[in-house]
Amino acid sequence: MSARTVRAATSPPAPSRCRWGWWRTDVRRQPAGEVDGTGHAGARTAWHTHPGGQRLVVTDGVGRTQQWGGPVEEFRAGDVVWCPPGVKHWHEAGPDGPMTHLALTGIRDGEVVEYNAL
Numbered sequence: 839m840s841a842r843t844v845r846a847a848t849s850p851p852a853p854s855r856c857r858w859g860w861w862r863t864d865v866r867r868q869p870a871g872e873v874d875g876t877g878h879a880g881a882r883t884a885w886h887t888h889p890g891g892q893r894l895v896v897t898d899g900v901g902r903t904q905q906w907g908g909p910v911e912e913f914r915a916g917d918v919v920w921c922p923p924g925v926k927h928w929h930e931a932g933p934d935g936p937m938t939h940l941a942l943t944g945i946r947d948g949e950v951v952e953y954n955a956l
Contacts, residue, residue, distance in 0.1 A: 876938040877901070882930035885954045887923075890944020894919040894929065899937035903929040926954055 885906070888898065894903075896917045903919055904910045906926035913919050921927050931937035943950045 875941055876936055879931055879935050880933050883928045885926050885928050887926050887952050887954065888921060889946035889949045889952070890941050891923040892921045892944070893942040894921075895940040895942065896944055897938045897940060899935055900932035901930055901937035901939070902932060903927060934945035 841931050894901075894913075896915050896919065898911060898915050900914045902910050902912050903921070904927060905921065905956065912932070917940075919929070
């Protein structure tokens with residue numbers, strides 16, 4: 839299988855049921871599931887899972903994440919955050935400024951994310 843590089847402008851915003859606040863996502867490469875993401879202060883995703891897991895390589899700012907049933911954890915530029923396949927979680931930019939990350943998301947059965955009911 840060959841990789842295809844996609845140089846796209848900003849993707850359309852995620853539906854409001856998937857996030858709160860302002861998020862920008864730019865597709866880096868498909869089908870590898872690489873996306874650059876930036877959230878303004880306090881912007882947060884809804885609870886979701888990744889069938890193939892997800893790594894966030896934090897490139898700027900401070901953010902937070904929580905896995906279902908676990909504590910809220912803080913991360914900062916230089917950290918790598920791992921969420922195992924199928925684990926319900928959310929992530930957000932910190933309250934005092936934006937957070938930027940490279941999301942490396944595994945693909946399983948053609949799916950990369952599933953947003954869950956709250």
